[in-house]
Amino acid sequence: MTRPFLPGFLIALGILIAGLLVAFLVGRYPVSIAELLDVLWSRGTGRSSNVSPAVENVVLLVRGPRVVAALLVGAALAIAGTAFQGLFRNPLVSPDILGASSGAALGAVLGIFFSLGVLMIELFAFAGGLAAVAAVYLIGSMLRSRDPVLVLVLAGVVIGALLGAGVGLIKYLADPYNQLPAMTFWLLGSLAGTTVADLLPLLGPVLIGSAVLLALRWRMNVMSLPEEEARALGVATMPMRIAIVAAATLVTAASVATSGIIGWVGLVVPHLARSLVGPDFARLLPTAALLGGGYLLFIDTLARTIAPVEIPLGILTAVIGTPFFIWLLADMQKSWSS
């Protein structure tokens, strides 16, 4: 029997709430639940709180923006991964596959190389991500093939490799004392420097892209069928694919521009969400968003607490993601051969 929706959704919601609590409470400056609720309550009602200003600062200024950013970036990457996996009918696909992440990386590294401001670096990352996907798509549509999806994925791999070489070249040319550490830090992914000002440029694109994908939820179900079947069912697959790729890329690029490159979330979380509520996008997208937010909140709390120095997020997600990927591969091999 297929899985009922509510239990799975509630589990995802529970994980998100647990992630939020852990992210607010745990750290070098421990905060109690009572203090957290007091600060949030007084903030919401406008009354003055009973807790010390230090606690208030930790909750609202230090951890607050970072918690919101982790929530949004995790949800964004999970939603984009869910969309890409459905569109490419391949559960091993992730937002990196069309070059979105590597394009954003090259853009950001260029921004750092030219010593631009933070906002310009984010804009460069954003433009890089969109340009890379556009290039991949152009190649895919120029090489007409019976299997357009395979051509797209391979074009993504090739463009990704080229962009990676570009990143390597700029790192090689960069000032090793001022620029290289910033680049490395950014390429490994981190939410450490997040401020309230970073949240709006993140929130807007994530909301727009997610709203588009959620509105197309039923079409996305049909798009996960083979191309010709989807067309025979009345879906104009070409414009639909462009719309879904554009929305998912927008969401990815916005999150990469904020947090740097955090791999694996977009691969791992959609699988967990699918195992909770099944493959229907109407259920899958909201569940993946909650789960992705909760997942990255836990990862980010780990990143800032398990060692005296912050551990880059990309490293933690890779340590968790690699064994998961191998398990997935073995599991799929099993179902292919049976």
Next chain:
Amino acid sequence: MTLEARALSIGYSDRVVGHGLDVTLAAGEVLALLGPNGSGKTTLLKTLLGLLQPLAGAVLVDGRATSELSSAELARLIAYVPQVHTPSFAFPVETVVLMGRTAHGGLFSAPSAHDRAVAADAMERFGIDHLAQRPYTMISGGERQLVLLARALAQEPKFVVLDEPTASLDFGNQGKVLSEMRALAASGHGVLFTTHDPNHALRAADRATLLRAGECIAEGPVREVLTQETLAALYDAPVDQVTDSDSDTVAFLPG
């Protein structure tokens, strides 16, 4: 209502597969398309469905070229039952059938209560309503073929086009699918299917079209078109004919 192809050339931008093809399918009739591997059956099917553009000629529904219709308009006229395959994701059977309703809904809409009722009727008609909540990946090949038939019916089309609907089924399910195709025609649909078995054409079809190397070599009522001679010529292989003198039923044996 008729689905017609006139002077159709089919193929891909770099390769012509067939030319000069005329096909007529009327409402309420079953047409079988036979031919050896590589004769262009699938290419013709895809061109009739509007999945491939004709290289020359046109596909017409009631005299109107299908190339002028949108995907959704076309899907409300012609449903496609592809060969059974294993999908990537484990959608419940009900959702797969509901996908047949896509062309009836708006761009941003999900299936309505009416859509669910139509899908439920289609599942009941093919006797698969008890499978509604089972994942499509976990049912048998015969059941999947019935699910795809139910999806085509839920599409509420005028014509149903099936690609080798009996190919991967056991003997019992082959019979079931053949009689369901007859039932679709009886309810006013025009049905077109490809097959490698002339007996299936004799059993289910009113007319047959024989395709060899991209050309139509015979076309007409099944009993007239499907003879020992035409089949031997079509497949370039010896064929035996068995006739039951009481019922005048004919069957062919290969080899």
